[in-house]
């Protein structure tokens with residue numbers, strides 16, 4: 001399968017394992033010299049850039065970003081396994097509202113009840129305590145319990161659009177599904193949908209490193225709104241405990257766990273990317289239909305979907321001392337990005353990484369959810385949500401096609417996630 005997104009740069013090169021069929025970008029030296037991860041073209045079509053980095057400069061300093069890009073699977077693994085040397089707390093909070101940090105924090109203090117550093121975005125030993133406290137809210141038991149409600153919410157939404165024949169797979173599918181799930185998960189009213197969507201985008205924008213001051217202020221206003229809502233909600237729940245996740249979080253005494261809202265976008269991103277694959281790659285669509293009624297096959301399909309098109313491109317760390325990574329000396333205080341998207345493309349780990357192959361023997365090595373002590377805590381919920389959505393799509397819709405030329409597909413300008421802006425599609429209700 002040829003990865004169309006490598007466009008004119010695509011060449012047929014060896015993957016280092018003797019296979020000739022995997023396409024990789026040519027022009028690697030120019031990409032390294034002149035390219036930046038912030039370049040809109042690279043953000044939209046990052047594979048050739050990832051390839052160039054991994055093969056020519058795997059620990060690369062991106063001047064425009066002021067960050068080191070860690071692109072090989074083995075180096076990502078090494079960094080995420082050492083949370084003491086590579087600080088999430090410094091990496092994340094240093095990057096938040098880049099360029100306008102003090103103003104951002106002051107705005108939250110003035111209008112949003114305070115500036116609350118994200119408790120889970122911390123380092124051990126504090127992180128270990130917070131994580132243990134949060135664990136109950138994301139337990140397998142809680143996720144299992146949620147599944148029937150989430151299934152009803154997702155199938156209900158797909159039913160609503162099934163006869164329309166066309167929709168925007170981001171605004172009418174991925175985002176509302178994710179919001180319905182978050183409402184179920186947190187025990188919130190469905191009428192909150194629009195607000196939740198705006199809040200989620202505002203939180204994610206703070207770590208995307210691409211905001212203007214005006215955008216930062218608009219987003220800060222949304223975050224204040226979110227914080228004020230949560231403060232009121234928490235006071236309310238302290239008085240009347242309920243069997244839902246906000247209650248769990250409040251009772252675990254984790255204050256304002258912004259991470260949860262931010263992750264909302266990760267799931268919407270995953271669902272949007274799934275629809276793009278189904279609309280443009282008939283063999284992937286066929287694989288889903290063959291897997292839809294077989295739980296084991298469907299789980300493998302979802303895992304490969306998340307490996308092949310990971311929603312999170314890159315997340316932050318900061319080196320707390322001079323330290324060598326992949327043979328390169330990174331100075332104390334340097335900001336780094338773990339480029340998970342590239343790790344999942346590493347041909348040393350995944351043979352023909354651009355092939356969509358649910359039968360890969362080593363999918364567990366994917367870094368879609370990170371790894372080590374900061375590995376995604378919402379992993380079971382995320383997998384379940386994508387699985388249910390994939391199954392319900394296969395059961396209810398068919399002939400899914402892109403309604404615009406593929407070259408017009410656009411992504412949000414952020415290095416943190418690979419999120420579609422819109423995705424107009426056509427389809428029909430599945431016969432029978």
Ligand code: HEM
Pocket residue numbers: 080088120121122131259260263264266267270310311312315316340367368369370371373374375376377378379381382383
């Ligand atoms: C497809 C969806 C998702 C993807 C791709 C994803 C990906 C990730 C990744 C890559 C990390 C590692 C961060 C790092 O290394 O710095 C992470 C951490 C985290 N995720 Fe997710 N996530 C998803 C869904 C969720 C959901 C549904 C929740 C909760 C509702 C969630 C909550 C968290 C939290 C709290 C952390 C921080 C854990 C820690 O630092 O100990 N995620 N996620």
